[in-house]
Amino acid sequence: MSISNYDARILKAPHPVPGAPDNWKRFFSFNTDAKVIGIQYIVTSLFFLLVGGLLAMVIRGELITPPADLVDPTVYNGLYTMHGTVMLFLFLFPILNGFNNLLIPTMIGAPDMAFPKLNAAAFWLVPVFAIVLMASFFVPGGPASSGWWSYPPMSLQNPLGRFFNGEMLWITAVALSGISSIFGAINFVTTIIRMRAPGMGFFRMPIFIWTAWAAQTIQLLGLPALTGGAIMLLFDLSFGTTFFRPEGGGDPVLFQHFFWFYSHPAVYVLILPIFGIFSELFPVYARKPLFGYKVVALASFGITVLSLIVWVHHMFYSGTPQWMRNVFMLTTMLIAVPTGIKVFAWIATLWRGKIRLTTPMLFCLGGLFNFIFAGITGVMLATVPIDVHVGNTYFVVAHFHYVIFNTIGFGVFAGIYHWFPKFTGRMYYEGLGKIHFVLTFIGATLNFLPLHWAGLLGMPRRVASYDPEFAIWNVIASLGAFILGVASIPFILNMISSWARGPKAPPNPWKAIGLEWLLPSPPPAENFEDDIPTVINGPYGYGLGKPLVDDEEFYIRRANEA
Amino acid sequence: MTTSNSEVTLKHTPGHIKHDGHNLTGFIIFLCSESIIFLAFFAAYIVLKLTSPEWLPEGVNGLSIRMPLINTVVLVSSSFVAYLAERYLHKRNLWGFRTVWLLTMAMGSYFVYGQYVEWSELAFGLNSGVFGGTFYLLTGFHGLHVITGIALMALMLFRSFLPGNYEKGEAGVISVSLFWHFVDVIWIILFVLIYIWQ
Numbered sequence: 001m002s003i004s005n006y007d008a009r010i011l012k013a014p015h016p017v018p019g020a021p022d023n024w025k026r027f028f029s030f031n032t033d034a035k036v037i038g039i040q041y042i043v044t045s046l047f048f049l050l051v052g053g054l055l056a057m058v059i060r061g062e063l064i065t066p067p068a069d070l071v072d073p074t075v076y077n078g079l080y081t082m083h084g085t086v087m088l089f090l091f092l093f094p095i096l097n098g099f100n101n102l103l104i105p106t107m108i109g110a111p112d113m114a115f116p117k118l119n120a121a122a123f124w125l126v127p128v129f130a131i132v133l134m135a136s137f138f139v140p141g142g143p144a145s146s147g148w149w150s151y152p153p154m155s156l157q158n159p160l161g162r163f164f165n166g167e168m169l170w171i172t173a174v175a176l177s178g179i180s181s182i183f184g185a186i187n188f189v190t191t192i193i194r195m196r197a198p199g200m201g202f203f204r205m206p207i208f209i210w211t212a213w214a215a216q217t218i219q220l221l222g223l224p225a226l227t228g229g230a231i232m233l234l235f236d237l238s239f240g241t242t243f244f245r246p247e248g249g250g251d252p253v254l255f256q257h258f259f260w261f262y263s264h265p266a267v268y269v270l271i272l273p274i275f276g277i278f279s280e281l282f283p284v285y286a287r288k289p290l291f292g293y294k295v296v297a298l299a300s301f302g303i304t305v306l307s308l309i310v311w312v313h314h315m316f317y318s319g320t321p322q323w324m325r326n327v328f329m330l331t332t333m334l335i336a337v338p339t340g341i342k343v344f345a346w347i348a349t350l351w352r353g354k355i356r357l358t359t360p361m362l363f364c365l366g367g368l369f370n371f372i373f374a375g376i377t378g379v380m381l382a383t384v385p386i387d388v389h390v391g392n393t394y395f396v397v398a399h400f401h402y403v404i405f406n407t408i409g410f411g412v413f414a415g416i417y418h419w420f421p422k423f424t425g426r427m428y429y430e431g432l433g434k435i436h437f438v439l440t441f442i443g444a445t446l447n448f449l450p451l452h453w454a455g456l457l458g459m460p461r462r463v464a465s466y467d468p469e470f471a472i473w474n475v476i477a478s479l480g481a482f483i484l485g486v487a488s489i490p491f492i493l494n495m496i497s498s499w500a501r502g503p504k505a506p507p508n509p510w511k512a513i514g515l516e517w518l519l520p521s522p523p524p525a526e527n528f529e530d531d532i533p534t535v536i537n538g539p540y541g542y543g544l545g546k547p548l549v550d551d552e553e554f555y556i557r558r559a560n561e562a
Numbered sequence: 563m564t565t566s567n568s569e570v571t572l573k574h575t576p577g578h579i580k581h582d583g584h585n586l587t588g589f590i591i592f593l594c595s596e597s598i599i600f601l602a603f604f605a606a607y608i609v610l611k612l613t614s615p616e617w618l619p620e621g622v623n624g625l626s627i628r629m630p631l632i633n634t635v636v637l638v639s640s641s642f643v644a645y646l647a648e649r650y651l652h653k654r655n656l657w658g659f660r661t662v663w664l665l666t667m668a669m670g671s672y673f674v675y676g677q678y679v680e681w682s683e684l685a686f687g688l689n690s691g692v693f694g695g696t697f698y699l700l701t702g703f704h705g706l707h708v709i710t711g712i713a714l715m716a717l718m719l720f721r722s723f724l725p726g727n728y729e730k731g732e733a734g735v736i737s738v739s740l741f742w743h744f745v746d747v748i749w750i751i752l753f754v755l756i757y758i759w760q
Contacts, residue, residue, distance in 0.1 A: 114584040182595055190588040220595040228602030232699065241688060241695035243606065249614040249692045254606060261602075 030124065032116035033525050034101045035423060037123050041098030042416070044126055046495075048090035053485060055083040060447075060481035063474045068464035076464035077145035078137075078166070084148030085133065085170065088266070089177045092408060094126050096273045097184050099415055100212050102423055104188055106516035107206050109197030109533055111526040114190040122183035129176035136169040144170035147462060149259055152244035152252045156237050163238060171234045178227045185219040188212060197515065197528075199535035199550075206514060206539045207296055211276030214300035215269045218307055222262040222269075229258025253318055260311035267403065268307040272300055274411030275342055278364055281418055282346050284512040285361035286353025289540040291345045299338035306335045316387045325384045332382035339375060343368070358510075359433030360418035366441050367410030374402035377452065392462075394473075395455025401448045413440070413491075420498070421505030425522040428502060432494040439487035446480025507559035513541055513548055518555040520562035531555075589737040593744050600748050603700055607755055610692045619690035624760045625697075633676040634753050637708075640669035641746040644739050651735055656722060659735075663719055666742070670712045677705050700752055707745045714738045 026036050027043070059079050062070040071079065101119065105112055113119045136143040143166040146155040150170065158165050192213050196205070233255060235241040242248025244255045283290045290296060312320060312328040320328075346368055355361070377399040381387050390396065413436070420428050454473035459466055466474070508517040515535070519527060533549035541548065549555065611617060618624070644666045650658035681701075686694045718735050721727050 115588060182592075185595070186588050186591050189591055190584055194584055194587055220591060221598060224595055224598035225602045228599045228606070231703075232606065235688075235695065235699065239688060241699075242692055243610070243695055243699075249610070249616050250695075251610060251613060254609055258602060258606075 030120050032112070032120050034105050034113045034116070034119060035523060035525075037119055038098045038101030038103075039423065040123050041094045041101060041126070044130075045091045045095035045098065048086055048094075048130065050488065052083055052086035052091055053488065055079050055086065057481055057485050059083060060478040062464055063466070064478040066466050066468045066471055066474075071464070073464040074145065075142065077147075077462070078143040080462055081144050081147050081170075082133075082137075085144070085174075087404070088148065088270075089174065090126070090130055090133070092270050092404070092412075093177065093181060095412055096215075096270060097122070097181075099208075099273060099277070099412075099419075100184070100188050100216075102419060103208055103516065104191055104212060105195070106422075106519060106523060106527055107209055107514060108192065108195060108200060109515045109528055109535070110191060110195035111529065111532075113187050114195060115187050118183050119187050122180045122187070125176055125180035125183070129173040129180070132169050132176065133173040136166040136173075139164055139166055139169065141165050149256075149263065150233065151259075152233065152236065152255050153246070155233065156245065158237060165237075168234065168238055171230050171237070175227060175230050175234075178223050178230070181219050181223055185216040185223075188216045189220065197532050197535050197549075203294060203297065204535050204538045205297070206276075207279035207290065207293070207300075208273065208276030210297040211272040211279070211300045214304040215272035217301075217304050218265045218269050218272075222265040222308060224262075225258050226262035229255055232258075253315070256315050256318055257311070260314045261308075264311045264314060265307040267400075268303055270408050271403065271411075272303060274367070274408050274415075275300065275339075277411045277415045277418075278346055278368060279342070280514070281360055281364045281414055282349045282353075283540045283542055284418075284510050285356045285358060285364070286350050287356075287542050288349055288353045289542050289544065291348035291351075292341070293538065293540065296342055296345045299341045302338035303335065306331060306338070310335060313382055313387070316384055317391050329382055329384050333379060336375065336379050343372060343375070358417075359428070359430060359437055360414040362434065362437045363410045363414035363417065363440075366437065367407050367414060370402055370406035370410065370444070374399060374407055377402065390455055392460055393455035394451045394459045394461055397461045398448050398451035398455055401451070406444050406448060409444075410440070413437075416495075418510070419516075420495075421509045422516060422519075422521050422523070424499050424502075425505055426498050426502035427505045427509065428494050428498040432490045436487055436490045436494065439483055439490065443480045443483030443485075443487050447477050447484060448480070450474075450476040450480075507556070507562075514539060515549070518549065518552070518559055520559045524562070531558075583731075583733070585733045586737060589733075589740065593740065597744070597748070600703070600751075603696075603703065604751065604755060607696045607700060610696055611759075614692050616691060617693050619686050619693055622686050622690070622693070625757055627757050629676060629680045630753060630757050633673050633680075634749065636669050636676070637673045637746055637749055640666050640673075641743050643669065644742045648732075648735060648739050651722075651728070651732055654728075660719060660722055663715060663722075667712055667715045667719070670708055670715070670742075674705060674708055674712070677701065677708075697756060700756065704745070704748055704752055707741075707748070711738070711742050711745050714741060 026033075027040055031037065031040075058071065059076070062068065062076055062079075068076065101113070104110070140162060141158075141160045144150065144155070145166065146157075150167070155167050158167065192205075192209055232241070232243040236244050236250070242250040244250045244252045246252060279290055279296060310328060310332045312324055313332045316325050316328075357365075377395070381390070381396065381399055417428060417433055420426070450473040454470045454477075455461075457470060457473075459470040459473075505521045507519065507521050509521075510517075515528075515533065516523070518533065531554075533551070533555055535548065536550050537546045537548055539548070643662055647659050647662040647666060650656075650662055681698075686697075688694055688698045715738055718738050721734065
């Protein structure tokens with residue numbers, strides 16, 4: 001490229017959205033820049049990871065000895081309900097929306113989201129429903145305590161007879177979270193459909209975009225069913241209807257259908273972007289193109305379609321007729337096909353690659369290892385006889401923690417480390433990162449692996465006291481939980497100190513291929529501003545020597561000089 | 563690699579252009595999502611009606627169909643009227659659009675009034691078993707959408723007086739019109755489920 005041509009275009013310094021404060025204060029304002037909103041989401045949700053983690057440690061503290069001695073069993077019911085709710089609605093959903101906000105516009109070369117104000121409104125609903133949910137700790141009767149699935153008739157008890165009770169606040173918070181998620185989903189899907197850079201056809205999109213799209217489609221098609229169910233539950237609880245009350249002709253199992261129609265696919269809403277993160281990171285750190293790109297992309301939507309027809313596997317022991325159990329056993333097992341395709345593709349990507357064991361790669365490998373294990377117990381649980389045997393035991397708890405924390409949680413950490421230099425402009429400290437990984441892996445394994453045995457031996461979930469024969473598994477699990485708690489210290493230390501004083505990050509520290517790496521670190525407010533690149537090749541061209549965009553030199557030089 | 567400046571400007575698209583089409587795409591996605599809540603309520607209605615041991619509350623023999631039928635005719639025809647308004651706008655006949663749009667709003671308001679009259683004459687309430695619960699839930703949730711639709715139409719009517727409002731396109735009116743058709747289709751299903759299938 002000639003110099004004159006390069007000079008013909010104006011180099012602009014990064015600038016914030018007009019009118020927005022250009023310092024830390026922007027994170028506390030109604031800012032419409034997707035990158036600010038992304039960081040708002042991520043920091044808020046990491047705070048609630050700590051809250052949910054503290055609740056978990058109280059739970060494990062209670063379970064370290066067989067009798068209920070640390071907390072009252074009634075309080076214990078509230079603790080596990082709030083632990084699950086906080087982790088899902090205040091940690092995982094918001095943090096993945098944070099990734100969507102940071103990555104979707106930068107990866108597809110869009111200046112911002114399609115609806116920036118709606119995007120900011122979706123974020124600011126998070127603190128609102130967080131306050132509603134946390135307020136339930138302080139109302140008479142305490143927080144909701146019928147578990148995160150809130151089955152009637154247990155959730156409809158309201159023993160004190162007050163209008164503002166823990167359960168009512170819980171339903172309100174979940175409904176607000178639903179509104180926030182739908183705002184987000186409309187935004188993400190519209191942005192992906194309409195705002196891709198020239199030349200970026202669907203089969204040139206990075207896999208993260210595919211998985212985010214597939215996940216948000218589930219939000220759009222599944223979440224309203226839970227909203228409908230939650231509205232009916234609220235009417236039963238507060239306005240005297242009997243939709244789910246058998247004494248008034250209602251059907252409590254109907255709520256279970258509404259709940260799981262969304263809340264099983266919700267797991268795929270969480271894990272699909274993590275599959276996206278794995279698919280982004282393995283090629284970078286193995287220096288090889290992603291194996292089977294098109295199949296991996298399409299498998300995401302395979303999971304979307306299948307996820308909407310599996311929900312009854314949560315209800316095998318809810319009086320479900322045998323034919324229905326068989327149908328849903330089959331559909332549930334079918335999910336193993338598209339996920340298996342992905343696992344195969346990742347391993348094939350790693351195969352004979354030039355692997356760099358950086359912190360994000362370690363978290364990815366740990367997450368993949370754990371996911372294979374979670375997948376095996378998942379297929380076991382899909383089998384009706386096994387599920388009827390271990391249903392509502394710690395085996396189920398162990399399985400879904402292997403999915404939710406040991407896979408999704410690991411993927412989240414991998415994503416945070418990988419894109420930290422890009423969006424903060426600073427490098428994190430590799431040593432602290434590795435300490436974080438080692439402690440997390442040991443803690444998570446000690447915490448969740450023994451629970452499989454406790455469950456197989458018959459220890460029921462959601463109990464404050466248990467038979468002494470399960471003591472050994474619980475002691476190991478509690479030890480693991482406390483190690484996980486300690487693991488957050490190097491993480492917090494790393495994030496705060498490197499964001500404040502870490503070495504300045506170059507635009508592309510990992511030598512990764514992708515539009516976001518052609519931007520300066522941190523990217524300016526409107527990403528590529530007036531020079532949106534034209535994509536001329538598919539993603540993951542590692543070792544192929546093909547440029548990703550037309551005129552790539554220009555963008556690399558501009559990013560380096562910014 | 564050497565390229566001239568003119569080629570460069572062709573290759574790189576400015577990112578500031580705000581496409582009017584985004585709003586329409588986003589609104590259609592929203593409507594797809596919103597329809598699922600209604601589908602959930604319809605499913606609940608069907609399941610409860612088929613399985614509930616005591617469907618109709620004591621002293622209630624069924625629903626009168628006369629008033630709701632008039633309402634149905636008004637609402638369904640208002641969808642065609644809304645389409646007519648859209649055509650007027652498309653031809654830039656602003657006063658034609660405003661008149662016919664106002665007529666649509668009037669028909670919608672008549673529907674809400676008819677619903678109010680019907681509700682006030684009913685012998686059962688929200689708490690009269692699952693029949694009362696599902697009846698008021700479905701008609702009430704739909705009624706909220708009708709009221710929202712009228713409010714959105716009023717907003718569009720107000721905006722039509724702003725100078726240069728349609729230079730960027732008509733996505734607002736098209737979206738509200740779509741919303742109105744959506745409310746209409748939902749009502750037809752609801753009418754069949756609640757009034758015809760007794």
